[in-house]
Amino acid sequence: MKKVALLRGVTPVGQNRIPKMTYLVEILTEAGLENVKTYIQSGNIVFETYLADNAICTLIHDTIKEKIGADLSVVLKEQPQLTTAIIENPFDESYDVSRVHLVFTNDQxxxxxxxxxxxxxxGDEILRAGSECLYLYLPREAKKKRLNTNYLEKQLHITATMRKLRSVSRLSQM
Structure with missing residues (x-):
């Protein structure tokens, strides 16, 4: 079964940095995942496995922590869930597509x-809900910038990660 792991908290520098995506592919393949591919530097991993979801999250988290030293939460989805999230996007072409973000979680x-x-x-920021994720529209000119992953995590008591619509579209096709 094709799965997509979205890593929460990858940073360009510092402790939660992943030096090379090729190394990430290598260590996750050694750990037992199959056909591992990554997309951009922010921690998007597409792979195949028959492991249970909680076992996958633990395997990915522990492998990265042990081999790279980054302590990253893992949000796990199947590709059809990403496709549904794209189809349900509530923001039509009158919105700047580059400002549409999708927020995913494993948590209830x-x-x-x-x-x-x-x-x-x-204010100018918009929050909507779909069956697979939450949607944020974050215009550049928004005054307050209240809507973000940290805010939603605190309000909903979840661990979540955010991706741009374009990234989710690409991941759903990989």
Whole structure:
């Protein structure tokens, strides 16, 4: 089964940096994942395995921590989930597609808390919910910049990671 791991917290420098994606492919292949591919430097991994989801998350987290030293959360999705997320994108062509972000999590969260957030006025920023992810529209000119992964994690008590629509589209096709 094709899976996509989205790493949370990859940084360009410092402790959570992944030096080379080719090395990441190498160590995850050695750890037992098959047909491992990466996309851009921010920690997107496409692979095949028959392991259970929690075993995959542990394997990827522990392998990266042991071999690279980065302590990164792993959000796991299947490619059809990414395709659904793209299809459900609530922002049409009247929005700047480069400012549409998708937020993914492995965690269950309170639908009541989400309903409260969906009712909140974030000014120029927009939050929407789909069946596979949350959608953020973050215009460049937004004054406050309240909507981000850290804010959503605190409000919903989840671990989440955000990707641009273009990246999710590419991952769904790999």
């Amino acid at each position: 969260f309170s639908q009541d808390k989400l309903a409260d957030l969906l009712e909140t006025d974030f």
